Amino acid sequence: xxxxxxxxxxxxxxxxxxxxxxxxxxxxxxxxxxxxxxxxxxxxxxxxxxxxxxxxxxxxxxxxxxxxxxxxxxxxxxxxxxxxxxxxxxxxxxxxxxxxxxxxxxxxxxxxxxxxxxxxxxxxxxxxxxxxxxxxxxxxxxxxxxxxxxxxxxxxxxxxxxxxxxxxxxxxxxxxxxxxxxxxxxxxxxxxxxxxxxxxxxxxxxxxxxxxxxxxxxxxxxxxxxxxxxxxxxxxxxxxxxxxxxxxxxxxxxxxxxxxxxxxxxxxxxxxxxxxxxxxxxxxxxxxxxxxxxxxxxxxxxxxxxxxxxxxxxxxxxxxxxxxxxxxxxxxxxxxxxxxxxxxxxxxxxxxxxxxxxxxxxxxxxxxxxxxxxxxxxxxxxxxxxxxxxxxxxxxxxxxxxxxxxxxxxxxxxxxxxxxxxxxxxxxxxxxxxxxxxxxxxxxxxxxxxxxxxxxxxxxxxxxxxxxxxxxxxxxxxxxxxxxxxxxxxxxxxxxxxxxxxxxxxxxxxxxxxxxxxxxxxxxxxxxxxxxxxxxxxxxxxxxxxxxxxxxxxxxxxxxxxxxxxxxxxxxxxxxxxxxxxxxxxxxxxxxxxxxxxxxxxxxxxxxxxxxxxxxxxxxxxxxxxxxxxxxxxxxxxxxxxxxxxxxxxxxxxxxxxxxxxxxxxxxxxxxxxxxxxxxxxxxxxxxxxxxxxxxxxxxxxxxxxxxxxxxxxxxxxxxxxxxxxxxxxxxxxxxxxxxxxxxxxxxxxxxxxxxxxxxxx
Amino acid sequence: xxxxxxxxxxxxxxxxxxxxxxxxxxxxxxxxxxxxxxxxxxxxxxxxxxxxxxxxxxxxxxxxxxxxxxxxxxxxxxxxxxxxxxxxxxxxxxxxxxxxxxxxxxxxxxxxxxxxxxxxxxxxxxxxxxxxxxxxxxxxxxxxxxxxxxxxxxxxxxxxxxxxxxxxxxxxxxxxxxxxxxxxxxxxxxxxxxxxxxxxxxxxxxxxxxxxxxxxxxxxxxxxxxxxxxx
Numbered sequence: 001x002x003x004x005x006x007x008x009x010x011x012x013x014x015x016x017x018x019x020x021x022x023x024x025x026x027x028x029x030x031x032x033x034x035x036x037x038x039x040x041x042x043x044x045x046x047x048x049x050x051x052x053x054x055x056x057x058x059x060x061x062x063x064x065x066x067x068x069x070x071x072x073x074x075x076x077x078x079x080x081x082x083x084x085x086x087x088x089x090x091x092x093x094x095x096x097x098x099x100x101x102x103x104x105x106x107x108x109x110x111x112x113x114x115x116x117x118x119x120x121x122x123x124x125x126x127x128x129x130x131x132x133x134x135x136x137x138x139x140x141x142x143x144x145x146x147x148x149x150x151x152x153x154x155x156x157x158x159x160x161x162x163x164x165x166x167x168x169x170x171x172x173x174x175x176x177x178x179x180x181x182x183x184x185x186x187x188x189x190x191x192x193x194x195x196x197x198x199x200x201x202x203x204x205x206x207x208x209x210x211x212x213x214x215x216x217x218x219x220x221x222x223x224x225x226x227x228x229x230x231x232x233x234x235x236x237x238x239x240x241x242x243x244x245x246x247x248x249x250x251x252x253x254x255x256x257x258x259x260x261x262x263x264x265x266x267x268x269x270x271x272x273x274x275x276x277x278x279x280x281x282x283x284x285x286x287x288x289x290x291x292x293x294x295x296x297x298x299x300x301x302x303x304x305x306x307x308x309x310x311x312x313x314x315x316x317x318x319x320x321x322x323x324x325x326x327x328x329x330x331x332x333x334x335x336x337x338x339x340x341x342x343x344x345x346x347x348x349x350x351x352x353x354x355x356x357x358x359x360x361x362x363x364x365x366x367x368x369x370x371x372x373x374x375x376x377x378x379x380x381x382x383x384x385x386x387x388x389x390x391x392x393x394x395x396x397x398x399x400x401x402x403x404x405x406x407x408x409x410x411x412x413x414x415x416x417x418x419x420x421x422x423x424x425x426x427x428x429x430x431x432x433x434x435x436x437x438x439x440x441x442x443x444x445x446x447x448x449x450x451x452x453x454x455x456x457x458x459x460x461x462x463x464x465x466x467x468x469x470x471x472x473x474x475x476x477x478x479x480x481x482x483x484x485x486x487x488x489x490x491x492x493x494x495x496x497x498x499x500x501x502x503x504x505x506x507x508x509x510x511x512x513x514x515x516x517x518x519x520x521x522x523x524x525x526x527x528x529x530x531x532x533x534x535x536x537x538x539x540x541x542x543x544x545x546x547x548x549x550x551x552x553x554x555x556x557x558x559x560x561x562x563x564x565x566x567x568x569x570x571x572x573x574x575x576x577x578x579x580x581x582x583x584x585x586x587x588x589x590x591x592x593x594x595x596x597x598x599x600x601x602x603x604x605x606x607x608x609x610x611x612x613x614x615x616x617x618x619x620x621x622x623x624x625x626x627x628x629x630x631x632x633x634x635x636x637x638x639x640x641x642x643x644x645x646x647x648x649x650x651x652x653x654x655x656x657x658x659x660x661x662x663x664x665x666x667x668x669x670x671x672x673x674x675x676x677x678x679x680x681x682x683x684x685x686x687x688x689x690x691x692x693x694x695x696x697x698x699x700x701x702x703x704x705x706x707x708x709x710x711x712x713x714x715x716x717x718x719x720x721x722x723x724x725x726x727x728x729x730x731x732x733x734x735x736x737x738x739x740x741x742x743x744x745x746x747x748x749x750x751x752x753x754x755x756x757x758x759x760x761x762x
Numbered sequence: 763x764x765x766x767x768x769x770x771x772x773x774x775x776x777x778x779x780x781x782x783x784x785x786x787x788x789x790x791x792x793x794x795x796x797x798x799x800x801x802x803x804x805x806x807x808x809x810x811x812x813x814x815x816x817x818x819x820x821x822x823x824x825x826x827x828x829x830x831x832x833x834x835x836x837x838x839x840x841x842x843x844x845x846x847x848x849x850x851x852x853x854x855x856x857x858x859x860x861x862x863x864x865x866x867x868x869x870x871x872x873x874x875x876x877x878x879x880x881x882x883x884x885x886x887x888x889x890x891x892x893x894x895x896x897x898x899x900x901x902x903x904x905x906x907x908x909x910x911x912x913x914x915x916x917x918x919x920x921x922x923x924x925x926x927x928x929x930x931x932x933x934x935x936x937x938x939x940x941x942x943x944x945x946x947x948x949x950x951x952x953x954x955x956x957x958x959x960x961x962x963x964x965x966x967x968x969x970x971x972x973x974x975x976x977x978x979x980x981x982x983x984x985x986x987x988x989x990x991x992x993x
Binding site for chain 1: 772773775776778779782783795811812813815816817818871872873874875876901903905932933964966967969970972973974
């Protein structure tokens with residue numbers, strides 16, 4: 001039997017206190033059985049944090065196990081702070097995505113800022129220098145002042161943190177839909193580079209080794225953040241605002257430099273960020289990975305205020321802290337590096353041989369738990385998964401008979417004015433996208449591309465999710481999300497290498513939510529197998545529910561790809577009049593289910609969506625890379641949300657700072673689908689490319705040899721010209737400069753009164 | 763070979779970009795830590811961009827008190843070339859080595875985008891490799907970049923040709939409000955002797971053939987041919 005004493009003055013552990021800690025009867029019984037006694041409050045807090053969904057994956061583990069995680073390119077798969085893939089010349093890329101949804105819902109600026117901070121630490125703790133951040137954001141529609149306030153606050157929080165640390169934001173996505181009104185999503189991804197031999201894992205080893213707390217001191221902020229993230233949002237959540245952590249990007253920058261210097265000089269055995277569940281999760285996870293015990297002395301932890309209890313110290317989520325495991329004789333050198341970066345590193349515990357996870361405060365043992373069982377004995381749940389009748393009905397429904405909001409011609413302007421589709425320049429102009437001087441393709445293209453210094457190659461990075469497709473058909477939507485990410489990577493000329501995922505869903509105890517979760521994961525897994533892009537890790541965010549209901553299921557996929565040579569790079573936009581427009585992909589399926597057109601022009605979210613042909617997608621990706629290697633392409637742009645009309649307009653209007661637009665004419669003979677579907681249908685495995693006339697034949701031959709449907713459909717027109725699409729049944733004409741103006745003004749015109757919005761919400 | 767000291771403050775984040783750009787220009791560039799007081803025989807000093815000390819008080823307000831800054835001031839007073847980029851420009855203004863101040867952007871938010879700069883003054887330590895009126899494309903990335911000065915100072919800067927670079931939009935038209943609201947579209951200025959220059963845009967991010975832009979390289983090669991005498 002283990003032994004621990006209540007900390008003087010702490011509340012006794014009653015059924016109410018257990019309930020407050022989000023532990024159910026089964027879980028509490030397991031704890032008592034494990035300890036053979038009642039837990040102390042400190043122990044209860046530790047269990048509550050580590051057995052939260054956020055830390056334990058107790059609802060998701062069996063599903064996550066179905067993901068493909070192997071491949072010759074995988075250097076480190078799931079289970080570490082970040083996944084790592086091999087690159088040429090002894091380089092490797094570490095990357096990970098994580099959510100910070102709940103904190104951002106109650107305090108958008110700090111919630112988003114600390115989300116960026118956390119994901120940066122996950123990457124540099126592996127020994128990798130962060131070279132790019134991306135983010136995936138979801139909000140309710142911008143016609144509400146509160147949504148505008150959340151959107152503005154999150155964007156500013158993301159920007160202020162990343163800008164200060166000096167990591168470029170290379171891409172992202174922002175989507176707006178009613179399902180996110182009560183529960184915005186903030187997913188941040190970080191990509192870092194390292195030499196493969198510098199890879200540092202977070203496993204504690206070596207009995208007698210010392211644990212040191214490095215970085216900021218510990219305050220009362222963020223206590224129980226991991227548990228907060230594992231419950232539904234409600235009116236009470238506003239009261240959680242003081243629990244949201246506050247970020248200090250300047251300290252983060254110092255922590256980054258100090259950590260990389262410690263790793264480079266081989267001064268540490270292991271190192272991990274004190275992220276969700278702070279000192280508790282970092283120490284318990286490092287001990288479990290190393291198969292050792294640890295003993296922490298909480299009275300040694302530097303605190304921001306006197307009188308903090310061991311419970312508070314263990315569960316604080318104060319930001320910008322790391323936990324180091326080091327050999328005792330290295331401590332002076334470690335502290336010298338920290339002093340240079342104006343940081344403290346304080347011994348707070350040691351590695352033991354008895355396998356116990358023990359907390360002492362001024363010599364009194366306040367927690368003593370078998371370390372391995374603390375991590376592994378969490379009950380694993382397999383909730384019932386069943387599609388709701390409503391969802392099944394919606395999938396076979398047809399749009400209502402009332403007239404559309406716009407005719408086929410003017411629908412394009414209406415779509416380009418939707419904040420979900422329109423230019424995100426208002427957003428990424430607030431993010432430093434060129435610091436580090438390595439940016440080849442900044443935000444605003446299909447994927448961000450950066451150069452890897454002192455090598456000839458580059459990396460392409462993207463983050464994607466089509467949550468509308470996932471909500472209608474989670475399996476197809478999961479496939480579609482990975483396929484879109486891979487198409488975006490391949491459009492730049494880069495080869496997709498692997499993914500990280502951030503699985504944002506509602507409450508898993510509801511059968512329809514767990515159905516979405518399992519089916520979306522099955523789709524992601526199948527697509528990753530087909531594309532040879534293993535899952536290297538990620539994050540599960542459940543309980544994204546507010547009084548208005550669950551969010552749309554949003555399994556965000558972050559992907560990295562290898563651009564073998566920098567001059568293989570392909571941009572998204574047309575380059576010169578007279579270039580041939582070659583459409584990649586087959587004839588239209590005629591389906592419009594889940595399309596932006598039905599959503600925004602027909603006010604209908606539903607219907608049968610196009611299926612994803614994984615073989616066709618894989619062939620298309622390989623073709624794009626092969627064509628880029630032969631320098632056959634002038635531009636390549638993914639055809640996705642909004643269909644061919646939107647993709648063609650985007651390719652013709654140029655990048656966010658283009659000084660020139662182009663006309664374009666496309667003729668679609670022999671198609672049998674409706675004009676609705678030809679213009680706005682969202683069939684997968686399609687890309688709009690442009691090619692120099694002299695290379696057209698070579699491009700078409702290559703496509704034929706690789707089994708990719710391709711046809712010359714038209715020509716790039718004069719600067720400032722017209723976009724023309726001719727279908728078997730009609731002819732549609734738009735002035736490109738007018739379309740560009742609408743596309744660029746959609747978000748700024750809605751966000752022109754940010755201060756009033758803030759006042760309205762306060 | 764000319765020796766170039768790149769000063770690192772805690773919170774500098776363009777330190778490597780600046781170092782590599784200076785080396786690419788053919789100088790012998792090295793870091794000097796902000797606590798050092800020895801510039802190690804520098805022929806030129808670069809203050810890189812970033813958020814020195816987090817810039818929580820006011821951009822550059824704390825960095826000017828760093829031990830190294832007294833040495834940088836002496837170096838400049840003796841005629842040594844000093845270039846401040848972005849946060850480095852803010853530090854030079856805070857330290858009184860250049861006139862005026864850099865205030866919050868007029869639109870109140872951080873701005874990260876490409877701009878064109880028109881070279882207005884080529885008789886400086888950092889722009890003598892450019893032709894007058896040359897248009898250079900490079901990024902800006904700052905929250906506090908709105909150049910402000912009192913009326914007399916502004917008149918003097920203009921009258922004495924101390925506006926070094928001015929903002930233009932990518933199509934060649936003046937930018938006014940769209941970047942940061944700087945008075946007279948001023949992007950960079952110099953002292954009376956032309957050896958101290960500060961600018962908000964980033965030549966350090968536009969000095970590498972591998973990323974397809976070398977418009978900023980002249981800021982780094984100019985020190986090689988600067989005839990200003992180091993006393």
